[in-house]
Amino acid sequence: MKKLLIVLSFALVLFLGTSLESSAASNTYTVKSGDTLYKISKTHKVSVSNLKTWNKLKSNTIHPKQKLKVKGTAVKTAAKAKAKTPSRSTSSNVVKEFTVSASAYTASCAGCSGITKTGINLKKNPGLKVIAVDPRVIKLGTKVYVDGYGYAVAGDTGGAIKGHKIDVFIPTKSAALKWGRKNVKIKILK
Incomplete structure (x- = not known):
């Protein structure tokens, strides 16, 4: 009977030790070649913003073998603020409105x-509405409404996107070419 209790106690200690170790390991992630903050955020069901905050990252650049915290104190994210995101534009939701020159781009x-x-994978998420902006004019992460395109997020930049110019993401090359270049009204939303 004593031997059985000793064996059970030993097994319990091993089980708890392994459980605590795996719990600590699940709080961190080792970056692999080809990983992006966006990919890691989706895998661990956290926002890119939280990953950057928890790991004190100033950019989206990560490196293989880098250790990242993937759990921590939650930061208010766009997903959590969704209740405040307007489904339709009203004058009280519009912060600013102006005309921009808009062209289209594709990830293909x-x-x-x-x-x-901002780490969004457009090839894996072709249905997303993303625009490339000059961050000095429209901050990255800003929700917008573009006439003729719809609700989108300012999630990218481009070498030729300077001043009051934007690029709207369109999944196919033919549709992007069809968009062409035009002047459109853009609304910056709360």
């Missing part, structure tokens, strides 16, 4: 990674 070009400046 030769040499395109499909990963935006």
Whole structure:
């Protein structure tokens, strides 16, 4: 009977030790080649913003073998603020309104990674409405309404996007070419 209690006690200690170790391990993630903050955020069901905050990252750049905290104190994210996101624009939701020159881009070009400046994978999420902006004019992460395009998020930048110019993401090259270049009204939303 004593031997049985000793064996059970030993087994319990091993079980608890392994459980605590795996719990600690699940709070961190080791970056692998090809990982992005967006990919890691989706895998661990956290926001890119939280990952950057918890790991004191100033950019979206990560490196293989880098250890990242994937659990921590939650930061208010766009998903949590969704109740405040307007489903339709009203004058009280519009912070600013102006005209921009809009062209279209796609993630399906030769040499395109499909990963935006904010870490969104457009090749894996072709239904997302994302625009490329000049962050000095429209901050990255801003919710907008673009006439002729719809509700979108400012999630990318581009070398030719300076001042009052935007690029709207369109999944196919033919549709992007059809969009062309036009002047459109853009509304910056709360």
